[in-house]
Amino acid sequence: MDRWQSMRVFVRVAESGSFAGAARQLHMSPPAVTRAVASLESRIGTRLLTRTTRSLKLTEAGGRYFEDCRRILSEIEEAEAVAAGAYATPTGTLTVTAPVQFGRLYVLPVIVDYLALHSAVGVRALFLDRVINMMDEGADVGIRIGALPDSGLVAIRVGTVRRVLCATPDYLDRHGTPGMMRDLQDHAIIGSMSAGLLGGGRPGGKGRMGVPLRPRLICNTIDAALAAALAGQGIVNLLSYQVAPSVAEGRLKLILDDPDAAPMPVHIVSSEGRRAPAKVRAFIDLAVERLRADPMVNPDRS
Incomplete structure (x- = not known):
């Protein structure tokens, strides 16, 4: 048995926690699996596994070797995939995640x-209004809005969005257009728990610039808050992309200029960078081109 196959056997034994389990998974006999690990230990000159009648544990050296073997075998598989063309032609299933409405x-x-x-x-499209662990969910590409935490993800900035205040022209005709932030306390406010309440996160809380606001309606979804605003029920505070179609159609009108509404970056993130499979690279290239060209996502280029 060659060295690489012996490494594969060792990794499977360590992952499964038993020689018999590894043998079943690899369709090998238990003695062949035992010989493969013994061959590695003999070649390296140190014990990799501690064996008892009831348990199997990695030694300290075995733990380090296990991580190195997994990395090396992954690189070999990647090289084989490149040679086979998987990194040249988009194939397989691509998983993309993004906020629901975006x-x-x-x-x-x-x-x-x-x-x-x-x-x-x-x-496979995962549209969720929460930040997921891309590795746990098996996501290849993600769209993230807002500041990015430190991580191993590769990020490409494609635009910005910001929080905006808006209402229907009819509502503003009936109740007047607020000229400054403090005027909002005299208006019906629509809050969204998904996007954050305008009134500081709770009914009757302090809004921006210390203005006391009491939302008349609090919705648990962005779509519901937007629908209420379109029905003329008050002023809603959402992200610019969430109201962009309605503003463009004239159904909603932007009001004021919230001084606390700092632009939030929009990034495309992935974990594999330049060594990503063709399916990932092709999607990112297309998404970067389209999103950067969209004035709703990249207003600086409109």
Whole structure:
């Protein structure tokens, strides 16, 4: 048995916690698995596993060797994939995650065009209003809005969004247009728990610039808060991309200029960088081009 196969056997034994389990998974006999690990230990000159009748544990040297073996074997598999063309032609399933409404409005059109361009790829779209662990969820590409925490993800900035205040023209005709932030306390406020309440996160709380605000309606979803605003029920505070279609159609009107509404960056993130498979690179290239060209996502280029 060659060295690389012996390493594969050792890794499977360590992962499964038993020689018998590794043998079943590898379709090998238990004695062959035992000989492979013994061969490695003999070649290296140190014990990798501590064996008892009831347990199997990695030694300190075995733990380090296990991590190195996994890395080396992963690089070998990657090299084989490159040679086979998996890194040249988009194939397989791509998993993309984004906030719900941003995904529906801006990412889904990119996905549709991507599928049309690459017939050998399928896409799994995870549109969620929460930040997920991309590795745990098996996501290849993510769209993140806001400041990025320190992580191992590779990020490409594609634009900015900001919080805005808006209401229907009819509501403003009936109740007047506020001229400054303090005027908001005389208006019906619509709050969204998904986007953060305008009134400081709770009914009757202090809003921005110390203005006491009492939302008449608090919704647990962005869509519901937006629908209430479109029905003329008050002033809503949402992200610019969330109201952009309604503003463009004239159904909502932007009011004031919230001094606390600092722009928030929009990034495309992935974990593999330049060594990513073709399916990931092709999607990122297309998404960067489309999102940077969209004035709703990248207002500086409008």
